Amino acid sequence: NAGVTQTPKFQVLKTGQSMTLQCAQDMNHNSMYWYRQDPGMGLRLIYYSASEGTTDKGEVPNGYNVSRLNKREFSLRLESAAPSQTSVYFCASRPPGYSPLHFGNGTRLTVT
Amino acid sequence: KNEVEQSPQNLTAQEGEFITINCSYSVGISALHWLQQHPGGGIVSLFMLSSGKKKHGRLIATINIQEKHSSLHITASHPRDSAVYICAVGVGGETSGSRLTFGEGTQLTVNP
Numbered sequence: 193n194a195g196v197t198q199t200p201k202f203q204v205l206k207t208g209q210s211m212t213l214q215c216a217q218d219m220n221h222n223s224m225y226w227y228r229q230d231p232g233m234g235l236r237l238i239y240y241s242a243s244e245g246t247t248d249k250g251e252v253p254n255g256y257n258v259s260r261l262n263k264r265e266f267s268l269r270l271e272s273a274a275p276s277q278t279s280v281y282f283c284a285s286r287p288p289g290y291s292p293l294h295f296g297n298g299t300r301l302t303v304t
Numbered sequence: 305k306n307e308v309e310q311s312p313q314n315l316t317a318q319e320g321e322f323i324t325i326n327c328s329y330s331v332g333i334s335a336l337h338w339l340q341q342h343p344g345g346g347i348v349s350l351f352m353l354s355s356g357k358k359k360h361g362r363l364i365a366t367i368n369i370q371e372k373h374s375s376l377h378i379t380a381s382h383p384r385d386s387a388v389y390i391c392a393v394g395v396g397g398e399t400s401g402s403r404l405t406f407g408e409g410t411q412l413t414v415n416p
Contacts, residue, residue: 234308234390234406250403282347292337292349293404300345 194218198283198296205273205303213268213299215283221294223286224266226250226258228279229298235282241266273303307331310391310407317414323378325410327391330372334394337404338365338376341388350376350389381414388412 196217205211217224222243227235237250241260255277257269266285270277283296309328317323327336338350351358351365353374358365362381367374378385391407 232408234408235392235404236406237403240403280345284347290335290352290354292352293339294349295339295347298345298347 196283196285196294196296198281198299200299201297203299203301205270205301207274207303209273210269210271211273211301212270213281213283213301214265215267215296216265217283217285217294218264219285219287219294220263221285221287222263223288224260225284225286225293226256226266226268227282227284228252229282230279238268238281270301273301275303277301278303307405308391308393308407310389310410312410313408314411315413317381317412319382319414319416321381321414323381323385323412323414325376325389325391325412327374327376327407328372329374329391329393329405331393331395331405333369333372336367336374337392337394338374339390339392341390341409343387347390378412383414383416386413 199214225240226238229235236252239258241247244263247258259267281299284293286293307330311326335354337352341347353367362379364377388409388411390409392404394404
């Protein structure tokens, strides 16, 4: 049982390049989330998906797109990376009801 | 101003000491989460509570809904407890898609 798996773990991009961060969970959870973590700030929600086929904007969605491909997978895409998107990105999932989040191990992204 | 405030930001203790980390929030919540972020970056959920007190091993979490305050206590601290402890509050129902607001975290270092 792998839990929440994120790839890649590290990535360096040049300004304007694109990339997709992958996230998969094997716990049959309905809800999935993408957060970014920056120094001096708490985790901030980028996008979330309450169920397969639905996605909604979070607190900081600009510059990102997401796809909930199926119940297991929730990807985050940067179409044209900017230095302000340098951050650590976490994917998380949770089952319905009164339940805690399960986090992936994070992706450290640097945009130069 | 963040809706979730943690104190202290940094805490250094000697092995065996009793540790308290505080979390105050400004909005009505449905649940409060305590998370632990390991030095390697992974995040795990420690507690999720909406009233009273929960205990797991040497960790105790309490919440006072009227005062909008929660504390995380660690008894008989150990160097392996060194980590960032994050408080997060859930607003709205704890159904799929409900959002969390995170504090900035408290960096705990326990020296042998």
